[in-house]
Amino acid sequence: LAKTTQPISMDSYEGQEVNITCSHNNIATNDYITWYQQFPSQGPRFIIQGYKTKVTNEVASLFIPADRKSSTLSLPRVSLSDTAVYYCLGWNRDDKIIFGKGTRLHILP
């Protein structure tokens, strides 16, 4: 289970691309990097998961450098509805799922 560090908060404007970087220096060989989104009074929602290089889905892209000590979640052309808390986790099938403090993203009009 990797200890993760993210910025506490970020602001951006509608239509911009937002990149949130997460540091996980002690990531283990069998850890995957997973990002979740959480709106107030809702459970976290899975966004994307990757092991290395780049992963893209209909919602976001995840960039993981070769050393895997960090990862960057990229949200293209954000809207007001993307205002939420984003959590980065590094874990594997043998782990408990422990959340860090997350990044509170605020999208401005």
Next chain:
Amino acid sequence: GAVVSQHPSRVICKSGTSVKIECRSLDFQATTMFWYRQFPKKSLMLMATSNEGSKATYEQGVEKDKFLINHASLTLSTLTVTSAHPEDSSFYICSARIGDDTEAFFGQGTRLTVV
């Protein structure tokens, strides 16, 4: 993705009573489920890990006699808050993992208010 359903979504109970929260995996079998509580503007705090057919593993500082967890089937885990007090008021969230997969899916959460 897979669906995890929690019930109820909101509950208000009197101090001293017990409340049961259900967590169901609707379209998959979950060998492992996790229970969390979350205070306002804070992150999720893991309370316990439950494996089907065995006793739950509680995190340090979580009273197992107060927060009873039962994972009787591959699709259902329950959390019972016994003798609830106002300080137990919180947002409780469950999560379920598909077998040995590295994806976990979360319920919509249960807002418990103890008055």
